Amino acid sequence: MLELHQVHKTYPTPQGPLKVLDDVSLRLAPGQSLALMGESGSGKSTLLHLAAGLDLPDQGSIALAGHNVASLAEPARAKLRREKLGLVFQQFHLVPSLTALDNLRLQARLANRDEPDWTAYLVERLGLKGLEKRYPEQLSGGQQQRLAIGRALAPRPPLLLADEPTGNLDETTAQEVLELLLSLVRETQCALLVVTHSPQVAAPLDRCLRLRHGQLINSAL
Template sequence: MLEFRQVAKAYATPQGPLEVLADVDLALSAGESLALMGESGSGKSTLLHLAAGLDLPDRGEVRLAGRAISSLAEPARARLRRETLGLVFQQFHLVASLNVLDNLRLQARLAGRERPDWTAELIARLGLAGLEKRYPEQLSGGQQQRLAIGRALAPRPALLLADEPTGNLDEDTADEVLDLLLALVRDTGCALLMVTHSPRVAAPLDRRLHLTHGRLATPTAGQDACA
């Protein structure tokens, strides 16, 4: 579903190029869940942006659903994202002018894959029944994040990319949202790549990798404890 082959990425700084990723190899199979851990500034979000085709590597290759992202022009990358990916971020990125139901429908409509029965099931499972006509500002933080997750999964994507999806929530709410996210991912059969600094959040996923100085490794017990 997702593959990185010797991927490197650097950014220009006044002091010279700053290497963020160095010869990263990564493979994520269909239906598999993977937690990407690491300290702040370790390159986790950069890796996620490369996976989504929002940025391109300096060298190496990123393949999404069997297609080399670097070989595609931006319109084709946007189409591939729309057809293949769901995206969930720490910031909810809901459309303030749309109500709950229309926010939920948005991604599925753009992908041309809206299913009323699945929309109704999502509303119920997200705990948003009766709130369909409310606007994002009228929801709690937990409700907004559940809505953002539902919007990403409404088209039933092949791969969900999640960047610190519970980072803005208190611990109890975060646990509830994480349980819901993992249940929906499991039921839809999509793969999941989640960026998190929290070992507790990473623990239920199939695999965990740690990003340090631009390189990936299986985390040690000490890294799990302090990431």
């Protein structure tokens, strides 16, 4: 589903070039789940951005659903993201001017995969019944993150990328959201890559890898 091969990424800084990813390779099979752990600044988010085609590697290749991301033009990468990927962020990134229901359907509409029955099911499963007409700021943090997960899964993508999906939530809510995320991922049989520094989030996943100073090391938790 996702394969990174000898990926390098460096950012220019006032103090000189900063190597963020150094010869990183990994493989994620369809339906598999993987946790990527590491300290702040270890390159986790950069790896996620590269995997999503939001940024391009300096060297190496990234294959997503059979496409080499690095060789695609920006519109083609956008299409790939729209149709093959679901993205969940720590800061939710909901559209403040859209209602909860419109936010939920947004990516599915963009991908022309809006299924009313599936949307209704998601509303039910996400516990957002009765809140469809509310705007994001009228929802709690947990509700907002559940909505963001629903938006990512609405077009039924084969791969879900999540960046600290519970990092902005309290412990109890984080646990609830995580369980919901994993449950829906199992239902949709999509692959899952989660970037996190929380062992609790990584524990239930199939595999866990750790990044340190831009290099990948295996981790058995």
